[in-house]
Amino acid sequence: MSRGRTRYLGTKLAQVLITLLAVATFNFLLFHVLPGDPIRLQARAGNLQPADIARLKELYGLDQPLIVQYFVYLRDLVTGNLGMSFTYHQPVADILAQRIASTIQLLTLATVLVLVIGVAAGVLAASRRGSRTDAGTVTTALLFWSLPTFWTGLVLIFVFGVWLHWLPISGAATPGAHFRSPWDGFVDAVRHLILPTITLILVDIGQFVLITRSSLVDVMTEDFMLTAKAKGLSGRTILWKHAVRNAMLPVITASALYVALVIGGAIQVETVFSWPGMGSLIYDAVLRRDYPLIEASFLIFAVTVIAVNFISDLLYMWVDPRVRNA
Amino acid sequence: MTAATAVAPPELDRGRMAAARATLAVAWSDPIGRAGLVLLAFSVAVAIFGPIVFPFDPRAVGKTAADILRPPSGQHWLGTDELGRDVFRETVAGAQISLLVGLLATAISMILGTAVGLSAGYSRSWLGGLMMRITDFFLVLPTLPLIIVLAAVVGQSLGVIIVVIGLTSWASTARIVRSQVLTLRERVFVERIRALGATDWRIATVHILPNVMPLIFANTVLVIAGSILAEATLAFLGLGDPTHTSWGTMLHAAFANGATSRGAWWYLLPPGIGIVVVVLGFTLIGYTLDRILNPRLRNR
Helix, strand or coil: CCHHHHHHHHHHHHHHHHHHHHHHHHHHHHHHHCCCCHHHHHHCCCCCCHHHHHHHHHHCCCCCCHHHHHHHHHHHHHCCCCCECCCCCCEHHHHHHHHHHHHHHHHHHHHHHHHHHHHHHHHHHHHCCCCHHHHHHHHHHHHHHCCCHHHHHHHHHHHHHHHCCCCCCCCCCCCCCCCCCHHHHHHHHHHHHHHHHHHHHHHHHHHHHHHHHHHHHHHHCCHHHHHHHHCCCCHHHHHHHHHHHHHHHHHHHHHHHHHHHHHHHHHHHHHHCCCCCHHHHHHHHHHCCCHHHHHHHHHHHHHHHHHHHHHHHHHHHHHCHHHHHC | CCHHHHHCHHHHHHHHHHHHHHHHHHHHCCHHHHHHHHHHHHHHHHHHHHHHHCCCCCCCCCCCHHHCCCCCCCCCCCCECCCCCEHHHHHHHHHHHHHHHHHHHHHHHHHHHHHHHHHHHHCCCHHHHHHHHHHHHHHHCCHHHHHHHHHHHHCCCHHHHHHHHHHHCCHHHHHHHHHHHHHHCCCHHHHHHHHCCCCHHHHHHHHHHHHHHHHHHHHHHHHHHHHHHHHHHHHHHHHCCCCCCCHHHHHHHHHHCCCCCCCCHHHHHHHHHHHHHHHHHHHHHHHHHHHHHCHHHCCC
């Protein structure tokens, strides 16, 4: 590893650590300072006597000065202690552990399909720039971009679930079903995945089509494209080996930023389809004002986004030699 | 501020009006932009005149259980909602709140984003670097969870929703403005003005800002689209202002009362189509302006 590379990596790593600390501090301020202390929030539900409040404050360490609370909070975060849920009366970390796999499953599938289909459609539009295919692809992408995620999900539920009875509309599996074979269970799971995944693909694909198309159009006007043509390379080789490869950097950036967006999509889709993941969890937590759960979910989402952005920085270094040697 | 800036505003205003007219002409010259302008004009007309022609009374609930979730009829063009109210009039009333929240939230976002981007791009001190770090921090925070968390902690009035959406959407504007200012501040004309003794404040606001304006304008239009979607999503998740009718609160009520599983398409479709029409209008205009005005994209 060259010196430039190590330095780049070191700077990025330091930035990630500072950002993580900033997110944790932001979270602390938001939930421990802004709305009043957690006891008062909890006391809204029942009738707590002043003596009880004092005892609870001592129990939760809220009688300590704010700066001490802050360091205790950071220590708890590092050791994975995310507090107790108000509504589930279980450690928040345990609840999150039960929910996170479903969300990862849904989002991974949707992200892969959005990227593959989005980039392919963008390449198609750019390679036929100015044609009817191009105009149609761009217009469709803009239309999909304008769809509210939750409403798209509701419309799909209405058409394919309620009206046509083709697909299940809620949950990740048929409740209480006994399957004759593992295959039947798998088919059931896939059938439950279809509508939530299509919803995410529809609302998120537009930006990848547009970014791929515009980046590719940019690359295709550059001099080395003419050189490639002059060398007598076939149109297909020029497009995929020369143009698309060079047009991928903005797509990588967009993919990293997309994680922040798709988390928002997960909250809506999981709510609409009662998908048992992190998104529906934060929705329920907001409805019941379960602050420890909201706080921890937000933290997990933020840390995920920061981690993915770090990975995309590494990917950049690998793809673009200019970054490596800078 | 100098005496010269005190005299400048009327002239600047005229300049801005002309610039706004020119920008509209740019959008109108492209078929996609023209479609966006038509959609937008329609939405604004509905928001302004709709409630006068078809007033909606939220207290005009149905008298019996038979009035609830009725399909469209001569009396109720788009049927009734879960309280027996007229869905058509409710949808018309929702246009105002959606546009209002979208425009005001965007105003906050634009002022903040432009101020941060301008000073971060123009300043050569560590302060500019710090501002960009803060911008990047807000850029990577997942926006929807952030908006949800803020709305859940702070409260659910229309004002809070506007401020929360505005405060969470300025980072991309700041980045765009900064990158433009970075190239502009090195231009010869800035050197000349500096040699003439202009203050940093004057150079930044009077000479650099107007050159960034077209790009800010294109970005503004796209931010409005995002803000309207954000309001609808927030309201759908039950974090809207319960005292105002918006398309988001309508869809929240439709979802919470099982309109989808009861087959009440007339309650599900109108508010959603309203959102799509308004957001699509702004998106088409913003896309067109960005394509034509963004110097990096001009050859597309």
